[in-house]
Amino acid sequence: MKVGIIGASGYGGLELVRLLHTHPEVESVELFTSSEEGTVYSHKYTHLYNIMDQPLRRINAEEMSSLDVVFSSAPAGVASTLLPPLIGKGPRIIDLSGDFRLKDEELYRNWYQKDPAPGKYLQESVYGLTEWNRSAIEKATLIANPGCYPTAVLLSLLPLLRDQLIDGSQLIIDAKSGVSGAGNTPSQMTHFSETNENISIYKVNKHQHIPEIEQGFQLFAKEQSPITFSTHLVPMTRGIIATSYARLEDGVSQEKLIECLTETYNESPFVRIIPASQKFGTKQVSGSNYCDIQVYADSRTNRVTVVSVIDNLVKGAAGQAIQNMNVQFGLKETTGLTQVPAFI
Numbered sequence: 203m204k205v206g207i208i209g210a211s212g213y214g215g216l217e218l219v220r221l222l223h224t225h226p227e228v229e230s231v232e233l234f235t236s237s238e239e240g241t242v243y244s245h246k247y248t249h250l251y252n253i254m255d256q257p258l259r260r261i262n263a264e265e266m267s268s269l270d271v272v273f274s275s276a277p278a279g280v281a282s283t284l285l286p287p288l289i290g291k292g293p294r295i296i297d298l299s300g301d302f303r304l305k306d307e308e309l310y311r312n313w314y315q316k317d318p319a320p321g322k323y324l325q326e327s328v329y330g331l332t333e334w335n336r337s338a339i340e341k342a343t344l345i346a347n348p349g350c351y352p353t354a355v356l357l358s359l360l361p362l363l364r365d366q367l368i369d370g371s372q373l374i375i376d377a378k379s380g381v382s383g384a385g386n387t388p389s390q391m392t393h394f395s396e397t398n399e400n401i402s403i404y405k406v407n408k409h410q411h412i413p414e415i416e417q418g419f420q421l422f423a424k425e426q427s428p429i430t431f432s433t434h435l436v437p438m439t440r441g442i443i444a445t446s447y448a449r450l451e452d453g454v455s456q457e458k459l460i461e462c463l464t465e466t467y468n469e470s471p472f473v474r475i476i477p478a479s480q481k482f483g484t485k486q487v488s489g490s491n492y493c494d495i496q497v498y499a500d501s502r503t504n505r506v507t508v509v510s511v512i513d514n515l516v517k518g519a520a521g522q523a524i525q526n527m528n529v530q531f532g533l534k535e536t537t538g539l540t541q542v543p544a545f546i
């Protein structure tokens with residue numbers, strides 16, 4: 203397969219490069235840029251010396267049309283104008299931004315404060331939460347790869363909502379992300395002296411992933427209620443932990459919750475259900491495409507704490523994008539994605 207990456211100079215693009223480099227079905231990877239044409243990639247990212255020494259190329263829809271797959275890893279608001287000339291012209295397109303995720307144009311306008319993509323592309327795009335949408339992904343020409351937080355939240359809560367084991371009307375979701383989630387453009391928020399030894403809450407009740415999670419609940423679990431979702435920036439590079447609190451429906455036990463999750467993900471190699479007796483944290487998935495989930499039912503309060511961890515750059519972005527490419531091309535879902543987590 204011949205693959206192209208738009209936004210290769212950013213963190214999502216860099217992670218795509220790392221994972222695609224050892225993908226057995228990928229014969230070439232072209233790197234495209236809007237701002238650094240001619241820059242040798244390994245000069246920008248020295249850890250890729252003698253590995254990726256090719257220059258970045260100017261984004262060119264005509265040249266990209268001969269590729270099999272184009273990953274777009276540009277900021278929100280870019281893909282909706284950049285990708286339409288390529289859609290339906292040959293390559294399968296997998297967009298890592300939020301531009302094609304929300305089906306409702308007004309929701310996008312309100313939450314992203316930008317103009318939405320043309321409606322016909324929003325209807326055509328397929329939401330790439332792999333474990334929940336495989337049959338649509340197989341046929342898709344345009345995939346909207348999920349956001350990092352929604353991936354962690356949806357994978358952990360969807361089975362329990364769908365089987366009505368928890369009350370979806372009172373959900374509180376508390377999530378925390380490492381700083382690479384904000385991309386490689388420095389900002390006040392990601393400044394070392396403000397992130398180091400600090401945990402801050404941000405975008406309270408305004409996070410662009412709120413409508414995406416609610417849309418996912420509706421689409422895959424028929425749950426309509428609004429959520430309370432809070433995001434925090436924590437002083438680490440990679441990783442997301444999403445901790446959700448929900449009321450248990452009558453008679454639902456720890457065993458019942460585990461049974462539901464285990465059965466749901468029986469044939470999903472990247473989702474692991476970890477017993478409540480085991481230690482649990484972001485490092486156990488770092489650098490890998492795993493999403494690990496743990497649940498703790500509390501009979502005293504009749505509530506459950508549901509926790510999930512992912513690497514935001516892998517299962518939350520590049521890894522899931524490649525998993526979707528594998529599904530589109532009829533490959534084993536794990537092809538090129540068998541990296542063991544880097545715990546230390």
Ligand SMILES: NC(=O)C1=CN([C@@H]2O[C@H](COP(=O)(O)OP(=O)(O)OC[C@H]3O[C@@H](n4cnc5c(N)ncnc54)[C@H](OP(=O)(O)O)[C@@H]3O)[C@@H](O)[C@H]2O)C=CC1
Nearest residue numbers: 209211212213214235236237275276277299383385386519
């Ligand atoms: N970081 C994460 O954990 C996750 C990120 N995402 C999403 O993935 C996308 C990429 O994120 P990330 O890699 O972190 O962001 P970065 O800021 O690190 O990289 C984005 C890249 O997009 C390119 N770009 C910027 N403006 C334009 C433009 N006008 N036209 C074309 N390309 C442009 C730039 O490359 P160049 O200047 O070379 O063109 C830049 O390096 C974003 O939409 C983000 O929201 C999704 C899930 C997780």
Ligand SMILES: CC(=O)N[C@@H](CCC(=O)OP(=O)(O)O)C(=O)O
Nearest residue numbers: 298299300349350379380383384
């Ligand atoms: C730490 C941090 O800033 N994280 C980003 C995650 C953005 C992201 O994943 O982008 P999409 O909107 O394309 O999903 C945020 O909270 O906005």
